Amino acid sequence: MSTRRPSERIVVVAASAGGVAALRRLFAGLAADFDWPLVVVLHIAGDNIDSLLEVLGVDSALPVIEARHGARPLPGTIHVAPSGYHLLIEDEHSFALSVDPRVRFARPSADVLFSSAADACGERVIGIVLTGTNDDGARGLADIRRHGGLGFVQDPREAEEAAMPRAAIERAGADAVLTIDELARRLLMEFRQ
Numbered sequence: 001m002s003t004r005r006p007s008e009r010i011v012v013v014a015a016s017a018g019g020v021a022a023l024r025r026l027f028a029g030l031a032a033d034f035d036w037p038l039v040v041v042l043h044i045a046g047d048n049i050d051s052l053l054e055v056l057g058v059d060s061a062l063p064v065i066e067a068r069h070g071a072r073p074l075p076g077t078i079h080v081a082p083s084g085y086h087l088l089i090e091d092e093h094s095f096a097l098s099v100d101p102r103v104r105f106a107r108p109s110a111d112v113l114f115s116s117a118a119d120a121c122g123e124r125v126i127g128i129v130l131t132g133t134n135d136d137g138a139r140g141l142a143d144i145r146r147h148g149g150l151g152f153v154q155d156p157r158e159a160e161e162a163a164m165p166r167a168a169i170e171r172a173g174a175d176a177v178l179t180i181d182e183l184a185r186r187l188l189m190e191f192r193q
Contacts, residue, residue: 008124009036009124009125009126009190009191010036010037010038010039010073010089010117010121010124010125010126011036011037011038011039011125011126011127011128011187012038012039012040012041012089012110012113012114012117012125012126012127012128012144013026013038013039013040013041013127013128013130014040014041014042014110014113014114014127014128014129014130014132014136014137014140014164015040015041015042015043015130015131015132015164016042016043016106016131016132016133016134016136016161016164017043017131017132017133017160017161018130018131018132018159018160018161019042019043019044019130019131019132020042020044020052020055020056021160022130022131022154022159022160022180023040023042023056023130024055024056024058024059024060025059025180025181025184026128026130026180026183026184027056027057027059027060027062027064027078028059028060028184029180029181029183029184029185029187029188030060030061030062030184030187030188031061031188032061032062032076033076034061034062034076034187034188034191035075035076035191036075036076036126036187036191037073037074037075037076037077037079038062038077038078038079039067039073039079039081039087039089039095039113039117040056040078040079040080040081041081041087041106041108041109041110041112041113042080042081042108043106043108043132043134043136044083049066049080049082049083052080053065053066053080056078056080057078060078062076062077062078063076063077063078064077064078064080065077065078065079065080066079066080066082067079067080067081067082067087067095067097068095068097069095069096069097070094070095070096071094071095072093072094072095073089073093073095079095081108081113082097082108083108084099084107084108085097085098085099085107085108086098086099086100086103086107086108086109086112086113087108087112087113088112088113088116089113089116089117089120089121090116090120091119091120093120093121096116098112100112103136104134104135104136105134105136106134106136109136110129110136110137110140111136111137111138111139111140112140113140114127114137114139114140114141114143114144115139115140115143117140117144117149118140118143118144118146118147118149119143119147121149122147122148122149123147123148123149124149125144125147125149125150126144126149126150126151126152126187126190127140127141127144127145127149127150127151127152128151128152128153128154128183129141129151129152129153129154129164129165129168130154130159130164130165130180131154131159131160131161131162131164131165132159132161132163132164132165133161133163133164134163134164134167135163135164135167135168135171136164137164137167137168138164138167138168138170138171138172139171139172141153141168141171141172141174142171142172142173144172145172145173145175150175150190151168151172151173151174151175152174152175152176152177152178152183152186153165153168153169153174153176153177153178154177154178154179154180154183155177155178155179155182156169156177158179158180165177
């Protein structure tokens, strides 16, 4: 029997093309008592983070905020990487923002977030790769699974753009390949165990 408390987990999520709709659906499926922090990298151009946060929060029972350098992930909160910055989780479990070069043509990069989360939080990480047109997230999801965390991938047949989920499955494997609705249910199941 597991003695893991719900607040000890962290969920990292990556999306690219088609990601806004996928994220909204995922967040809508999470209950208000879901108290694990969620940290999101979304490949989207532009600097209007406030509009993005508002759109992502429309159907969510959880607050959606911008991740800030030096802040700690808050329970029951969705943290979104600001456009133009890599988002990392450091050993002291706080956020760091970086303007290091793009990875897989992206900044923020899912690989950067996922790998840093794996290093900082080990088996407590759940990584999720959603719709997208490149392969960002595949290497990072492999790191999460190598550290004992869980890796979930959106079913490529459901994804608006299947390249990112397919790359994650091919290069990292997955503990589960699920539709968005199934992903939300699986997170809730993990949370309530």
